[in-house]
Amino acid sequence: MLIKQRRAWDLPERLATPESVFLNRRALLGGAGGVIAGSLLGGHPLAAATGEGLYPAPRNESYALDRALTPERYSGDYNNFYEFGTSKTVLPAAGALKPKPWPVTIDGLVEKPFTIDAWDLAAKMGLEERLYRHRCVEAWSMAVPWTGFPLSKLVALAKPLSGAKYVRFETFMDKAVAPGQRQFFYPWPYIEGLTMAEAANDLAFMVTGVYGKPLPNQFGAPLRLAVPWKYGFKSAKSLVKISFVADRPKTFWEGLQASEYGFWANVNPAVPHPRWSQASERVLGTDQRVPTLLFNGYGEQVAGLYKGLEKERLYV
Numbered sequence: 001m002l003i004k005q006r007r008a009w010d011l012p013e014r015l016a017t018p019e020s021v022f023l024n025r026r027a028l029l030g031g032a033g034g035v036i037a038g039s040l041l042g043g044h045p046l047a048a049a050t051g052e053g054l055y056p057a058p059r060n061e062s063y064a065l066d067r068a069l070t071p072e073r074y075s076g077d078y079n080n081f082y083e084f085g086t087s088k089t090v091l092p093a094a095g096a097l098k099p100k101p102w103p104v105t106i107d108g109l110v111e112k113p114f115t116i117d118a119w120d121l122a123a124k125m126g127l128e129e130r131l132y133r134h135r136c137v138e139a140w141s142m143a144v145p146w147t148g149f150p151l152s153k154l155v156a157l158a159k160p161l162s163g164a165k166y167v168r169f170e171t172f173m174d175k176a177v178a179p180g181q182r183q184f185f186y187p188w189p190y191i192e193g194l195t196m197a198e199a200a201n202d203l204a205f206m207v208t209g210v211y212g213k214p215l216p217n218q219f220g221a222p223l224r225l226a227v228p229w230k231y232g233f234k235s236a237k238s239l240v241k242i243s244f245v246a247d248r249p250k251t252f253w254e255g256l257q258a259s260e261y262g263f264w265a266n267v268n269p270a271v272p273h274p275r276w277s278q279a280s281e282r283v284l285g286t287d288q289r290v291p292t293l294l295f296n297g298y299g300e301q302v303a304g305l306y307k308g309l310e311k312e313r314l315y316v
């Protein structure tokens, strides 16, 4: 059985695929192309470098949604990716991004810094699909099937030292590829950050794919973050460096306008943005507005992270 010839990077047993998805995947791999890819490339480093055989990844059913998924025709053509312009239509410009190969450096307060290609990293970590809500600070939202691996797995791989208090995420910097980066008044490169406790939370997800395939460029190929209880700008795209640091990173948006976009940026309908209400959100691809939920509906999993931090500006 093809499925039984598990490749080194296949999912651990604890992520056992629900039967339906498993059968689905088997049917897919059973197609001629799948069999050829599986038998010729299985176990070969080339398979890792191309993402071959990693998609679609089995769905982790623990992350169910209360709403319909946003069709890709909406989410895939309405993106915030300032490197490629400030409009939502960055898809054509993002075509200039070449996400393969894509070295990612893990450094800072770790046992031993290293660089790994994003595609090898995906293969090494093993991939799963999760359905997550996404709430932009601009008061629109979507629901998407991300593929990736828990950030906690990457933290374990990095072996941070005890002095590490934050994880800092850095997007690529290349003015030749990203015209937005020629706008000197933005504090490039795009930086984001999480506390170590936030990074250890199971919801913090490193994303390599969406809609059952590797990330299209405009979504932040080939590796981005998804922290669904926070406003969307925390979910930094096209990462080239992940650093473990002692001090709170100064983020891109803080650098631009700290009064409006803070470090914590947890979703809270009761705390308005200085210029608009956060009480409700427009659901992408529909004409609906729905009430926004505290921590974007993920309070049960994350509220505990903020005990004792009440003096911080947790919701801006």
Ligand SMILES: Nc1nc2c(c(=O)[nH]1)N[C@H]1C(S)=C(S)[C@@H](COP(=O)(O)O)O[C@H]1N2
Residues within 6 Å of the ligand: 075, 078, 079, 080, 081, 082, 083, 135, 136, 137, 171, 190, 218, 219, 220, 231, 232, 233, 234, 235, 236, 237, 238
């Ligand atoms: N590098 C980078 N990451 C980024 C952004 C950006 O402009 N540059 N925009 C953020 C914002 S505001 C949002 S809402 C999400 C949008 O993700 P999406 O295009 O996949 O919907 O990406 C976030 N990550």
Ligand SMILES: [Mo]
Residues within 6 Å of the ligand: 080, 135, 136, 137, 138, 231, 232, 233
């Ligand atoms: Mo956003």
